[in-house]
Amino acid sequence: MAPHDDEILGKAYDSRLMRRLIGYLRPYWARALVALAAIVIGVGFQLAQPVLVKRAIDQHIATGDLRGVGVVALLYLGTLLGAFVAEFVQTTTLQMLGQRIMYDLRRQVFDHLQRLDLAYYDRNPVGRLMTRVTSDVDAINDLFTSGVVSVFGDVLSLCGIIAVLVSLDWRLALLTFCVMPLILFVTQWFRRNVRESYREVRTWVSRLNAFLQENLTGMSTVQLFRREGRALDEFQRVNGEHRDANLRSIYYYAVFYPAIELIGALSTALILWFGGGWVLAGTLTIGTLVAFIQYAQRFFRPISDMSEKFNLLQAAMASSERLFGLLDTPVSVMDPGTGYGVPGTATATAGDSPTPHSLGVSPPKPKAKAGRIVVDDVSFAYTPGVDVLKHVSFTVEPGQRIGIVGATGSGKSTLINLLLRFYDVTSGRITLDGTDLRDLPLAALRSHFALVLQDVYLFSGTIAGNIRLGRDDISDARVREAAQAVHADAFIRDLPQAYDTPVAERGATLSVGQKQLLSFARALAFDPQILVLDEATSSVDTETEILIRDALHVLMEGRTTIAIAHRLSTIQDMDRILVLHRGELREAGTHQELLALRGIYHRLYELQYQSHAPATAVATGDRG
Template identity: 40%
Template sequence: MTQSTGKRLLQYALTAKKTFIAALLLLTIGVAAELAGPFIAKNMIDNHLLGIEKPYFQTSSSEDAAEYKNNFYKRGDRFAGGEAKGKEIRLLQVGKSFYFINEAVSQSDGDRSFKDGELQIKYGDQISVYPAVKLSADELFAFYKPEFPGIYELVGLYAIFLVISILAEFGKTYWLQSSANQVIRKLRTDVYAHIQRLPVYFFDNLPAGKVVSRVTNDTEAVKDLFIAVLSNFSTGIINIIGVYVALFLLDVRLGLISLFIVPIIVLWIVLYRKVATKYNTIIRSRLSEINAIINESIQGMSIIRIFRRQKQSREEFEHLNDDYMKYQNKMLNLNALTSHNLVNSLRNLSFVLVLWYFGFGSLSGSTFVSLGVLYAFVDVLGRMFQPITGMVNQLANLDSSMVSAGRVFTLMDEPGEPVTDGTMPRYKGNVVFNNVSFAYKKDFVLRDISFEARPGETVALVGHTGSGKSSIINLLFRFYDPQRGTITIDGQEVTSIPKQWLRSHMGIVLQDPYLFTGTIASNVSLGDERISRERVERALREVGADKLLSHLPLGFDEPVVEKGSTLSAGQRQLISFARALSFDPAILILDEATSNIDTETESIIQEALEVLKKGRTTFIIAHRLSTIRSADQILVLHHGEIVERGSHDELMALGGRYFRMYQLQLGAGAAGTAETPVEFAEPSAAALLQPSLKQG
């Protein structure tokens, strides 16, 4: 049973756990520094701005004291331990004005009013009246002046926390993105490595564009998960935790009231993903199909233009593109209708509850929480909705990333061929098929095939389309294994030999050879460190490639574009011959290597073939029967069975199927009729060795 997508993503995240932990630690520090702001504001309001309503006492010292009518007054909490306190006075606010009361006040909370030199305080049924004098702006400033040093300290402390928050934000962003890049690099490497291990038949039914989409688009969407989604969700979660800690520190009752937000967010995420996952699955699938059709159109552009299929190709593409846009718009509608509406509703509801429960009392002065606490609470609560907004806005990316990750892991769950390190000694190449029967699906395409190819022999496979020629080669390479019978090389069953070891001593030359982007020399060595430059050049000369490549400006270092489209068919074929020769295989397969070559070049190719076949067991899939007259053994296949076998002369003397095929080709050639290359009904060796060109 495969693990869930979330668990597997976590495992990949743990590969960069150090940077992730560092980023989350900085995030926590940044959140703490940012949330210190409301506490500093609370302190400034309660202890400094509204602190002048605390009891003052007359003093003889002017230090930390306010001067009023030639007397000095100091707040009661500012006196040193042994310092004497004089007469108590109070400053109380009514409306926008402050009043001086030259005596102690027993109860300052309640409804206040000032009339005819008296300040009245009503608290429940109790009414207290005190003689009071209104303070001018200068007189009020004198009482605020001792508070300035404390305010400056708080402002400086706020600036320090702000710098810490900025630095932490930078570090968090850098390390989160750095760790995300590390994770995606590993994920892409693992996906690509797994594609290399997938059995060749896997690519028969999966278009190359869809595979490319998994490796590029889907992994890029997973990258968004680690950068944008993880950043916003980790920031949001830590912010919310920090906010609730701050809320409970300010007032437990206010914190409890605000807890209703959490279950609403969790419920919303669950419901949102149920709808969004359905849309995103279709969106990622359509994008994959779009990549597939683009890849197929580029590969077959010449055919599309020759047969004037531009309109039909465009209509197919537009149909997929329109469907992709339709579901993208559905996702946009879902996000537009819900995301911001949810956050705004939560914000408004929470503020209404707080203000309704505590606000009126705080503003009137009769509440059991101070105005500073209320301000800090509203500030802290407001700060929680920014990360909530970030989280909700990332829900679309979260779901898209999870769907993409699921597609990537589905590909990685496809059973691959085991990779075995090391190699085996070069075998002699004695190949024996013993009563081999094989079916790609249900119907057998090979039935009771038995033959022996001795070391150094050349065995030719001939027959009509679908007779099973390429299937024999597919079994020899172990792209497939037979359902019945055995295949041995030097007496050892091929199923007991690791596929990499088996193929390391095999070479193939295709009817349409595939060249990679690079140079002529790099296409011969394929980047194998065991093949030296000297060996590459010797192989090219031995097959006669220097005759056809000598005119190129850079010689063997001439650049080769994708598939070698700037080179002629003969040049490409000779390069593939040199490639096979440089790897010195014990078994060589020639898949009609001369069928696409002109007559003049064919003579060079035939010479190269003789060089290439020396000392190797060679299998030739032949359509031109004239090219296999020198074969040691010719196997004639018909409907998956060997109906004739022998040398050219023996088969001609037999006068059977081979004789009729040869006479037919000879007669067609004499009449000047062009030979028509025959394609195989079963998957060909060329197709299996070039899965990137197959489009399902």
């Protein structure tokens, strides 16, 4: 597979990225301070424990004066309880902090994803974007819960232990520190290999997500063409690579931690060997020796912890680089003067662009629209230099019904995408009642339209919820009236819970015709000024097509209508028909006028209505 951005690792520490990450911590600085205080207090209690052991041995046990042992034991118990409380406060505070930061970050990422233009989704697989919102945000959560604050505790603990060791006995301190070259060697080996292993794991996680998303979405095609075996083989390959990458990571951890323990045991052996001799020689107390062994064991724990946190830091840097790369992706289809794709949805968080108010710019208020559309010398290319539309011009008067026909790739659906500003024109302009679409707020522009697609998209929820799509101002009565008007009410009432019937993902439990009728009810409930249809009567039986055509008449009444058609019978009674061919507007007129021209439209008509013509002569479902 070709490399992609999931293989980005970047630096182990990037100050620019870290400053931006710390920005998400600022709203919760009080919680961070509480966690920091708990860490400091917990380190203090842990450092006090070996000192109390030394005191009990040297001042009481070694001298035979056991009267103070009970007091020391109580103090020791107090440090254990204090360390427990500090650890509890630290853990709960940091976990809650991480969850809040994850919430903020995911919200910001999803908000930005909603504002990105459709061209971005043409370039980026959905599986990869899912990895951004899930796994990458999880990696940053680990940084906040186990890294950026708690690493301070490791550093403080390490510095405190070094200071106490030197103050107790500099000779034993040197013995403890003499194994540091081994520690550094093992740690460097671990970091280098785990870094590469982590890169592999992240890469295969993203590829696994992308593969699953693609194949589960296209399961009907997989089963129809009997590709289950090949799909399973490919999944096993990707899944196996992911497993192997994790196993390699486990190997490095399995070597590192026992190696640290072994080096720690070697240090303890040196302390016992030399310290025992010094105790016998009378130059060292046995309490100091015992305390030293306890401190030595504690000395290696923060070192191994910081090595682990290095990997968390590495993971967070890689994930933040990818996330901020996504967040910094410019929104090419924006509201005028705001820099936002959908006004009012942005959240002021670290790294965001300024809000419209902070710029001192107010989006223009849309006037009452009549619905006159002018396409003025419009050209458009998905790929620079390869025009899909070429100098197209036409006018749609208010209340006029326009049909658009043409072969696959002629630019029909592209024209609709430009009209709704899913993309912006490469050259020329499109106006709505004299105002360039690029000068209208997106929400206001799209509120004038209802789009009924050939492939109806339904969301999980209920039937009524899919008609109103979250609009609180659309009442239940209005939902029912819209459904009755387009003949959807009859099948809805036959469902187990009528309008409250749950809808499966993408409406899997409904027929194509039922979903089409629901999309008409949705459009009518929103009461659009301009209706856009993309082959709305395709792939249904004759009886349902009659219902749909009747529903279309209800929908089109009093509305400007633009209809893409592959079946010419659906647009014969339109006021005007536009014929696109290879991105150019080649013919325009009524059905009879176009037949009289005996041009492209006439050929399309003959292909569809000649009894021996192949049924697939005119292709459907084009991107153009």
